[in-house]
Amino acid sequence: MDIEQFRKAGYAAVDAICDYYQTLSERPVKAQVQPGYLLDKLPKEAPAQGEPFHEIAAAFQNDILPGITHWQSPQFFAYFPANSTFEGMIADLYAASVSNPGFNWICSPACTELEQVVVDWVAKMLGLGPSFWTSSGVGGGVIMGSASEAALTAAMAARERSLRRLAGHEHAAENGQIEVPDEIRQKYGQKLVIYGSTQTHSLGSKAAIMLGLPFRAIPVSAEDGYSLRGDAVRKAMEADVADGLVPFLVIATVGTTSSGAVDRISEIGEVLKDFPTTFLHVDAAWAGVAYALPEYRELLRLSELNEYVDSFATNLHKWGLTTFDCTLLYVRDRQDLTQTFDVTPAFLRSKEADAGEVIDYRNWQIALGRRFRSLKIWFVLRSYGVEGFQRHLERGISQCKQLAEAVRQSTTFELVTKPSLALLVFRLSPSSRSDLTNDTLNVLNQRLHDRLNARYDVFLTQTVLHSVETNIFCIRFAMGGVRTTFEDVQATWSIVEAEGEEVLKDWDERSVE
Amino acid sequence: MDIEQFRKAGYAAVDAICDYYQTLSERPVKAQVQPGYLLDKLPKEAPAQGEPFHEIAAAFQNDILPGITHWQSPQFFAYFPANSTFEGMIADLYAASVSNPGFNWICSPACTELEQVVVDWVAKMLGLGPSFWTSSGVGGGVIMGSASEAALTAAMAARERSLRRLAGHEHAAENGQIEVPDEIRQKYGQKLVIYGSTQTHSLGSKAAIMLGLPFRAIPVSAEDGYSLRGDAVRKAMEADVADGLVPFLVIATVGTTSSGAVDRISEIGEVLKDFPTTFLHVDAAWAGVAYALPEYRELLRLSELNEYVDSFATNLHKWGLTTFDCTLLYVRDRQDLTQTFDVTPAFLRSKEADAGEVIDYRNWQIALGRRFRSLKIWFVLRSYGVEGFQRHLERGISQCKQLAEAVRQSTTFELVTKPSLALLVFRLSPSSRSDLTNDTLNVLNQRLHDRLNARYDVFLTQTVLHSVETNIFCIRFAMGGVRTTFEDVQATWSIVEAEGEEVLKDWDERSVE
Missing domain, CATH: 1.20.1340.10 (dopa decarboxylase, N-terminal domain)
Structure with a gap:
């Protein structure tokens, strides 16, 4: 061509x-x-x-x-939104036109420097403290492909930091690389443990599997809104320490996938003071962008994040208007990354990096090559402005509130958890049928989901909320699509209501037989 | 907008x-x-x-x-090419327009199925045996972001396979997941070793660092053309086994970054018969696409690849005309991947996957979400056709042959290694100055590279060829750009010649002083 x-x-x-x-x-x-x-x-x-x-x-x-499957459809309410915007598409086209693997500064200075600029724009928009800004020279942000990649990156960095601490020397003079002594690695390498809750996204257990280390899915309570509490973390860690194991990473979540729960960051952070080999990563893949709304910062525990957390990840490619893929990983100390990922053979050396004048992002991540993803963040934030970005978030939250009201008014459905931002978790549970056990309701809701799943005009995902009290099969309704109106929400809700009635009718008929 | x-x-x-x-x-x-x-x-x-x-x-x-930095410039000869084509750009635009995270079949059936189709197209074009075809139902290919990601993926899969073998049960009945017993992991988890050569790309040592395991960079000989030999692998493994360590992965290279060397796959494969815990991954990030040319298959050891190798990766985003990022990882047994990467929580289940009818590529890779990258392969291969793809490769090889001839004719430069496909490695080495030691030549060539590096109209990367004989500082000239003509090659070569003369003049003047 x-x-x-x-x-x-x-x-x-x-x-x-x-x-x-x-x-x-x-x-x-x-x-x-x-x-x-x-x-x-x-x-x-x-x-x-x-x-x-x-x-x-x-x-x-x-x-x-x-x-x-039309993830860009205004009637897509499954999983979480993966908003693609025209700004993002055009940015991706421009990026492809100058395509380069961006692994060091001279590969294309614009790619590295624009990334430094926009990750700080986002950090400030979200209210992250200056320690997480790249301009701090100590912490900083880096763009990745997915929250799983970010979690694995954090887990690798955490493992190495723990081993360095166990060896008694965490930081190098003049940014040199510290070797973890082999005896430390032999002694502790296979004793390390990752912690999360039963609500942690599978990225937690997958990171553990990929590192060949155990993941403790700590039970949560429905009473606590499915949040991970400090005491439970302490109990799990103490048990492991008694068994000769070494806690090295907690993955806390702000906005769990199943129900949008927010883990108790400060409680966990306080516990970790007694377990100094442990790194605290916060996965806010979906909900993290909502820190852009000052009125939600307390709910989402922003000040705790700023005080206690070693690393934090959020996906701009979900609710955040930036075409997939675009995950931001922030760290309080960039040496946690570079001590793990910096490998510089002769053919990758450059005079600017040798002089310490520039960031080579390959040393902040798993892969060598990287796409020019900062461009789409730049296009989106300039085109929407912070206020436009906020209005978009508010629309999703407002739709969720309206839908929550409809569910509360319904005599056949109930909310299973409080609405969380733009995510609603509900189930079929007719108020007139208090005779139905939770097990029966789980069966009915599985049937409801099967019926919905057999249709093509609606797409909602199921989940099972595990807690110390019980397990609840429920349905998630994830709003926040950039083109979604409340009429779209209502159209899907009407289908859910109608299918719910069918499930109940069918159940009653079978019971009669 | x-x-x-x-x-x-x-x-x-x-x-x-x-x-x-x-x-x-x-x-x-x-x-x-x-x-x-x-x-x-x-x-x-x-x-x-x-x-x-x-x-x-x-x-x-x-x-x-x-x-x-214009990687798409016809005069870009640094690193390796990262060819972006108009077909690839348009495909990326279409992909962004239907943006979805593609982690399972129902996310967008077209994304999964087109990937199955095009990875087999490429496998057949390259002459990979049927075991590597996805249609085999046993092996198959998957698209990733980079060769480092592919190598890390292979390394994780290799580690788990080794541990399963050490535990005595490699395969599960009915594709169930096999847990590696904790005592096996405790005993061997930190004893595993990765092997490559001093010529292996840094992706090898980086994979090792990321897994917290050692990487043995086995020395090679200039006499062997910088290829890794079987005997050297055996010696390294035997020494480790004597120390109580367990070989679990060899990364062999087809087309090393420094000089395009091809490791002796069959020799290594034969050695590995005596080390059955060891997985053989071939990194052919750059050169792998050249298997599309039947006349180069013997040189690149295709039949050995088909006979001995567990996994193989090549980048279509380098010489292969497909806009970055587009790495293909092929495995002989997809269970090597799924046994390591399959994690399926309730919210990711789907009826099609539960029924075993579809591939969910998230279980073949590190991340959950994935971009719709098969589209650009499809666009490129349909637009160029296999013959167009071959002609493009031949152009790069032919330019390299012509440039090699010019270097051979030159009285001030010499080839350091035989031309490898579209890569030429040379150095300043005046035929009249046999008094110059290798150390002096290294200094002169470093100066030459510094001079070239100070210019903006030329971009060539340096490398140091390490061997048991000596270390040679040299300059790489990587052809294969889709828009590059031999005139472009000549223009850059003229600059190199002129700068070389300056270096020599300067050297002689300083010597006189």
Whole structure:
């Protein structure tokens, strides 16, 4: 494809995307295809000769779009939103046009420096303290692909910091690398333990599996709103220490996936004073952007975050208007990262890095190469402004409040937890049927979810809320889509209500039989 | 930004990219900015109110482009190419428009199934055996962000497979998960060792650091063309086993970064028969795409790869025409991945996955979320065709042969290694000055590189070739850019020649003094 063919194909792509968004709300939210639909359709080998691009673009419309679940649909309420904005798309296009692997400053100075700028913009917008700002020269932020990557990165950094502390020398003079002595690694390497709660996202247990270390999923109580408490952490750690194990990482959550719970950061932080080998990471993948709203900072424990936490991650690619992928990981001490990830062979040296004048972000992360993701944050924040970003968040929260009111008014449904920002967790539980046990309600709600799942015009995810009291099967309704109106919320809610009635009718009929 | 504003901004972005490519060869390849150029220029906080998009787009031109090192320039010969094609850019735009995190099939069936299709297209184009095809149902391929991510993934899978083997049960009935018993993990977890050579990319030592395990950089010989040999691997492993350690992973390389060397896969594979806890990963980040040329398969040891290797990674985003990021990781047994990475909490379950009908790629990788990267492979391979892809590779190889001839004719430069595909490694070494020691030549070549590095119209990277014989400082000239002609190669070579003369002149003058 030459430049003029690209102009034509590029315009056509922009037009096709405009058409897509114009028709998005008419499309069923979930892909209406069966497993294998595309495998059966496409050739088993790449074509020998090139094909005209307009045919390839047409195939995107004909073969791919029918197999897309429309996360950008205003009626998408499953998982969490993954808002893509036009600003983000255009930024990604510009980034692809100057494509480079960005692993050090000279790879493209603009990529590194824009990242330094925008991670600080976001830090300030969220109210993170100066220790987390890159401009502090001590802490700082870095853009990653996902909250799981951020959690694994934090876990690796935490492991190394713990081992350095066990060896008695945490920091190097003049940013040199500290080797953990082999005897320390042999003695403690396999004794380290990660802590979270039963509500921690699977990124916690996955990080543990990837490091070959155990993850303790500490039980929580429904009475505490499914939050992890300090006492429970202390109890779990003391038991492990008594067994000769070494706590090295707590993953606390601000806004759990299942119900939007907020762990008690200060309680946990106080406990960790007695376990100085332990690093505290906060996963706020979904809810972290809501720190942009000053009125929610207390609820989300911002001051505790600023006081106690070693690292913090949030996804701008969920509720935060920035096209996937765009996770921000902030650390209070960048040496926690560079002591773990800095490997500089001859072919990666540069005079600017040798002189210590620049950040080479490859030393803050797992991979060497990295995309130019700061551009989309820059485009989004400049186009929306902080106030536009805040208004977007407020819309999702306000829709959630309205829906919560509808659920409270309903005689067949109940809220399982308090509404959390733009996430509502509810279940079928008819007020007239106090005879139904929790086990029965779980069965009924599983049926409700099966019925909803069989439809293509609605997409909600299930969850099971585990607590010391009981386990509750429930349904999540995640608002915050950038194109979602309350009418969209209502349309889906009406379907849920109708399906709920069907489940109850069916149950009563079977009971009669 | 509404739909019509996006149409306008999208067209404008396409036009701007056309302008960029029209003027690309006139721009100096390296960014002409000093550290801090952008930090000093941009505001310290995000704007409160949104700004008009045309101003944001203008800022990309005015503030960002001057700080871009032009990897897409036809005169970019540093590192390895990171070819971005118009097909790849448009695919990325379409992917952003339907943005979704793709972690399971129902997230967007098209994303999963297109990935299954195109990884097999590439496997067949490269001549990988059927065991590596996803359609085999046993092995398969998965798209990742970088070769370091692929190597870390392979290393984690290798560690778990080794521990399962040490525990005596490698495979589960009916794809269930096997727990490695804690006593096995305690006993061996910290005894595991990774092997590579001194020529292995830093991804090897970085994977080791990230897992908290040692990496043995086995010395190679210049006489062997810097290839890792079986005997050296055996010797290193035997020494470790005698020390109570357990070999669990060899990272062999096809096309090393420093000189394009190809490790002796079959020799290593034969040795590993005596070390059954060891997994063999081949990193062919750069050179792997050249398997698409049947005449190079023997040189690159394809049949050995097909016979001996557990996993194999190559980057389509280097020489392979597919916009960064796009690494392919192939495994002979997908259980090696799923036994390590499968974590499925309630909120991630789906009926299709429960039924075993679909692949959920999150269980083949580190992260949960993933971008729709198969689309760009599909666009590129359909637009170029296999033959177009081959012709592109041949162009780079042919330019390298021509440049090699020029170096051979030169009386001031010499080839340090044989040309490897599109990579040439050379140094200043005047044929009239046999009095210069290797140490002196290293100093002279460091000076040459410093001089080249001070210029903006040329960009070449240095390397140090370590071998049992000596260490040679040399310069790499990496061809294979999609827009590069031999005239571009010659223009840069002329600069190198002129700077080389200056270095020699300066040396002689100083010697006289």
